[in-house]
Amino acid sequence: QLQLQESGPGLVKPSETLSLTCTVSGDSISSLSYYWAWIRQPPGKGLEWIGNIFFRGNPYYNPSLKSRVTISVDTSKNQFSLNLTSVTAADTAIYYCARQYYYGSFPDWFDPWGQGTLVTVSS
Amino acid sequence: EIVMTQSPATLSVSPGQRATLSCRASQSVSSNLAWYQQKPGQAPRLLIYGASTRATGIPARFSGSGSGTEFTLTISSLQSEDFAVYYCQHYNNWPLTFGGGTQVEIK
Numbered sequence: 384q385l386q387l388q389e390s391g392p393g394l395v396k397p398s399e400t401l402s403l404t405c406t407v408s409g410d411s412i413s414s415l416s417y418y419w420a421w422i423r424q425p426p427g428k429g430l431e432w433i434g435n436i437f438f439r440g441n442p443y444y445n446p447s448l449k450s451r452v453t454i455s456v457d458t459s460k461n462q463f464s465l466n467l468t469s470v471t472a473a474d475t476a477i478y479y480c481a482r483q484y485y486y487g488s489f490p491d492w493f494d495p496w497g498q499g500t501l502v503t504v505s506s
Numbered sequence: 507e508i509v510m511t512q513s514p515a516t517l518s519v520s521p522g523q524r525a526t527l528s529c530r531a532s533q534s535v536s537s538n539l540a541w542y543q544q545k546p547g548q549a550p551r552l553l554i555y556g557a558s559t560r561a562t563g564i565p566a567r568f569s570g571s572g573s574g575t576e577f578t579l580t581i582s583s584l585q586s587e588d589f590a591v592y593y594c595q596h597y598n599n600w601p602l603t604f605g606g607g608t609q610v611e612i613k
Contacts, residue, residue, distance in 0.1 A: 430542075430550065430593055430604040445601045446507070479549055491597045492540035494552035494561060 385409040387480050387497035395474075395504050401467040405480030405497060412461045413438045418483040418490040419463045421454060423476040424499070431476075435483055435490060436463060443490075470504045477501050508532050508596055512605035518613040519584050527608045529577040529594035538598040541570055541579045544607075545590045553592075554579065584610070 391403035405419070412419060420435035434444040434454045442454040453466040467474060478500055481493040509532040519525045529539070537557040542550035552561040554570035557577055567582040581588055589612055594605040 429606045430595075432595075432602040432604070443600055447601075484555075489538075489597065489599070490602075491538070492552055492555040492595070493542075493550075494555075496549035496551070499549050 385482060385495060387482065387495065389478060389480050389497045389500040391500060391502070393501060393503060395470055395502060396506050397471055397504055398469055401465070401470050401474060401478075401502055401504070403465045403478055403480075403500065403502070405463050405465075407461045407463070407482075410482075412456060412463065413458050416485055418485050419456065420481045420483045420490075420493060421465045422479045422481060422493065422496075424479070425473075425476045426501075433465065433467075433478075437485070472504050475502065475504045507601055508535060508598065508603055510594055510596060510603050510605035512592075512594060512608045514608060515606070516609045516611060518611050520613045521586060522583050523613075525581040525584055525588075525610055527579040527581075527592055527610070529572075529579070529605050531575045531577075531596055534574045535596040535598035537573045538596055539570075539572070539577050540595045540597065541568075542593045542595065543588075543590045544593065550593060581610070 386408045388406045395401045418435045421433040436442040436454045444452045451468045456463040481496040484491040511530045513528045539557045541554040544550040558570045569580045591607045591609045593607045
């Protein structure tokens with residue numbers, strides 16, 4: 384059964400870089416059938432897609448975050464990662480990683496999701 | 507960017523009653539729409555994809571309908587475990603966007 388687990392610091396200082404890793408177990412991140420995604424949720428608010436990546440393709444990013452986001456994949460470790468630079472309090476959120484189905488034309492729905500990790504931006 | 511608008515923001519329903527949740531897209535997304543359920547302290551769970559196909563393990567009381575710009579999630583007979591927040595999400599083009607959510611609460 385596929386499991387995704389986010390890991391990384393729970394506290395980041397303003398203007399610094401938020402770095403998270405998602406470890407995938409129970410499936411290969413090199414599958415042709417999936418993208419791998421990051422999604423976030425500020426406390427008490429809704430969901431925002433950050434970006435996603437195919438194991439051998441270019442990442443896609445939300446235009447609202449594109450200038451600050453980098454998503455990468457490490458197939459040897461079956462992991463993918465998120466870097467978000469120049470963070471502010473507005474980046475405080477629960478960060479989820481998720482598998483995204485792909486049937487060859489466009490990435491589809493997210494399933495499953497990791498449990499999420501709260502990242503707080505504060506000095 | 508396609509804006510997804512969900513209504514109502516909060517829906518008060520008695521156990522055993524029917525709940526109807528709406529999701530509207532600012533432009534056509536064809537049938538490229540998913541629904542998720544999120545309970546407090548948990549990650550979202552996929553309920554419906556392709557606007558009307560139930561995900562694996564999802565009870566038959568959950569059903570989705572619609573295409574284009576208007577979509578509906580119906581819970582035919584609310585159970586105690588169904589009180590949660592529900593989100594719609596399109597996957598028609600970039601960027602992927604979610605609706606603001608509908609909270610289904612006990613009446």
